[in-house]
Amino acid sequence: MTLSKHSAPAAFARPVLVRDGVYEHLRRAVLDGEIAPGERIGEVELGERLGVSRTPIREAIMRLMQDGLLVGSANRGVRVRTVTAQEARDTYAVREELDGLGAALAAAAHTAADAAALRAALDEVGAARGDDYRQQTRLDLNFHRAITHAAHNAALGDLARDLEQRVALIKHQTRTYNAHPDTAVQHATILRAVLDRDAAAARKAARLHVRTFGALVLQDLVAGA
Template sequence: MRASDKAYEELRTDIVEWRLRPGAVLGEVEQAERLGVSRTPLREALARLVADGLAVQQRGRGAVVSDVSLEHIDDLFALRRALEIESARIAARRADPAVFTDLRTRFLDAGKGADPESRESFYHLAAELDHRIDAAVANPYIQQSLRSLRVHLARVRRLAQDDPARLAVSALEHAAIAEGIAARNPDIAAAATQLHLHHSLEHIKAHSGTREDT
């Protein structure tokens, strides 16, 4: 992996996981030393973060982690619905049913624990479902659009405080999506996706607030 790619991936993860909070200054010297890269690849990584909307350039401060706002959450979910519902339909026609049958079973067992490790395992499983759907769809334009969108949604999701009760329900919703795809039924897969996105949006609106340091 190139040094600039390494720096980009690590900074991107730190921003999404709130280890680097909104407003944090991404000082070139400090971050280059922390990540073990020189300043040239770090500048390339920072430029990519700015292009992604995860950082902004401020006069006199350099790159700063961008703010997270719920102001445009409806717009984000409008795009998410368009992309993910259509993706579920396509996946139901193209995907290997065995893969999604297995995912359904794993989702039914997921999201039961309240400890951080269980929550992280659930997020990894949800990301695997996304990856499997993307692979079945095999549309690079949809994949690129979703990749950018998911980064911002992950940051917004963290504002809702990773509520264990919501994660348990979300696991069942994901299981229903996987079940619809495994059954090769585009209408069921699309309806399950639409229901999940509706509940996700309502939960974020109802439970988001100022995130405290932990």
């Protein structure tokens, strides 16, 4: 079918700008694991599937490269980033620090609305199906995002977003969601400390949580490799 490429109603939710739609579409596809790490992204093919030209596609790709989700070398296209074991270790080391800070700040700065959002996010994690690692990954990410959001620190929010995205990448590489028995307990501990406005306890709990899961994911990563 060679019919007009750029007349069909957009194949994705279209915000004001096409490039923003493409950006969100691609970002979600990578974060959900629909495009596997290492997989190539062809500009023309993607453009035809979404019904847009290459221009907004390329602009979205530039942004995603800067986010660290895509990598590309000159004249050779872009691929979903693959993370080495060392990079994963590095990422978790930083995340421990940053998530700790986020939890501590959230304990001090969260509002009533934040508290409600945190509780809701944790409930969702608890209600997730145990065999759907994508859903679990997304809900877990939601919970952590809720915490950093409650910290009311824009700079932290930006950086934490970067790190969380990379962690999502790592998890998709292992293709496992580690339902560690302590998960629920650790999440609850973090939430309680935050709601109690106990910054020190919140930081400590968040750091422990990151450390626990980092070790777990790393185990899978080196085993799978």
